[in-house]
Amino acid sequence: NAGVTQTPKFQVLKTGQSMTLQCAQDMNHEYMSWYRQDPGMGLRLIHYSVGAGITDQGEVPNGYNVSRSTTEDFPLRLLSAAPSQTSVYFCASSYSVASSADTQYFGPGTRLTVL
Amino acid sequence: EDQVTQSPEALRLQEGESSSLNCSYTVSGLRGLFWYRQDPGKGPEFLFTLYSAGEEKEKERLKATLTKKESFLHITAPKPEDSATYLCAVQAHWIEGAQKLVFGQGTRLTINP
Numbered sequence: 001n002a003g004v005t006q007t008p009k010f011q012v013l014k015t016g017q018s019m020t021l022q023c024a025q026d027m028n029h030e031y032m033s034w035y036r037q038d039p040g041m042g043l044r045l046i047h048y049s050v051g052a053g054i055t056d057q058g059e060v061p062n063g064y065n066v067s068r069s070t071t072e073d074f075p076l077r078l079l080s081a082a083p084s085q086t087s088v089y090f091c092a093s094s095y096s097v098a099s100s101a102d103t104q105y106f107g108p109g110t111r112l113t114v115l
Numbered sequence: 116e117d118q119v120t121q122s123p124e125a126l127r128l129q130e131g132e133s134s135s136l137n138c139s140y141t142v143s144g145l146r147g148l149f150w151y152r153q154d155p156g157k158g159p160e161f162l163f164t165l166y167s168a169g170e171e172k173e174k175e176r177l178k179a180t181l182t183k184k185e186s187f188l189h190i191t192a193p194k195p196e197d198s199a200t201y202l203c204a205v206q207a208h209w210i211e212g213a214q215k216l217v218f219g220q221g222t223r224l225t226i227n228p
Contacts, residue, residue, distance in 0.1 A: 004158075031214055042119075042218035043159075043202075058215065090158050094214060102214060103149065106158035 001026050004107035006091050012113045013081040021076040021110050023091030031094045032074040033058070033104065034066065036087040043090065049074055081114045088112070117142045117207045121219035128193055129227050136188040136222045138203030148186050149216065150179050151202040159202055162188075193226045200224070 007022045025032065033048035045058030049068040063085060065077040074093075078085060088111050092104040120139045128134055140148065147166050151159035163172040165181040172179045176197065178189040188201055200223045204216040 033214070035216075040220065042220050043204075043216070044218075045215050048214070102147075103161055103164055104214065104216060105161060106151075108158045109156075 003027065004091055004093055004105055006089075006107040006110050008110060009108070010111050012115065013078070014115050015081060015083060017081050019078050019081065021078075021089055021091075021112070023074045023076065023107060024072050025074075025091075025093040025105075026072065027093065027095070027105070028071060029093035029095050029105075030071070031096065031102070031104075032068065033092050034064070034074070034076045035090045035092065035106075036060065037090060037109075038087050046076065046089075078112075081112075083114045086112060086114045117205065117217045119203055119205055119217050119219035121201075121203050121222050123222060124220065125223040125225070127225045127227065128190075130194060131192050133189070133191045133193070135190070136201055136224070138186040138188070138219055139184060140186070140203075140205050140217075141184075142205045142207045142217070144207060146206040148181055149204045149206065150186070150188055151204065153200045153202055153221070162201075190224070193224075195226045195228050198224055198226045 004025045034046040035043040037043045044060050047066040049055045055066050088109050090109050091107040094102040094104045118141050122137045150162040153159045163179040168183045170181050176191050180187045200221040202221045203219045
């Protein structure tokens with residue numbers, strides 16, 4: 001298994017540009033999520049999905065869109081990039097959405113800089 | 116509000132010098148506490164999950180313990196390859212179906228040979 005994969009690894013955008021960060025997992029996990037990691041802030045939840053066709057907002061959703069058309073893929077779209085979105089983005093997945101805590105496995109990250 | 120505080124922020128040890136990292140938490144309804152290791156430029160790598168007070172988990176030189184207010188990651192006779200940032204996260208009761216992890220800031224551990 002490749003686990004959780006993310007592309008691209010690095011990206012530089014200009015303010016106002018849009019782009020999509022790709023995330024895929026080959027573990028047949030139901031749950032997928034996006035986090036951003038900023039110095040001194042820890043990791044914060046942006047959006048999550050409990051299955052294909054179902055998405056919802058996390059703590060910091062403004063400026064981001066997601067969709068989940070398949071179990072494997074969960075892309076994150078930046079609609080109009082702003083310097084405040086400069087961060088490292090991590091995708092994570094876990095097996096189930098059952099009531100007990102389930103381990104989330106993280107991808108390698110995308111480092112995004114918005115000029 | 117759910118909070119996780121890790122201490123110290125940074126720790127420098129000599130190879131073989133054992134120590135402990137602390138993770139204090141306040142959460143309304145703990146579902147699980149997770150420890151991750153993160154190397155520079157990489158994603159968090161899962162280490163342990165602890166579910167209830169008194170539980171302990173071990174892996175090589177690492178041992179994680181849990182009380183009702185905090186968790187410790189004990190590192191015994193560390194080696195330079197144990198150098199990394201160690202992240203603690205709690206999974207709290209939130210919106211049904213959402214597995215929101217609340218992360219601490221991490222402890223940056225450096226092991227000198």
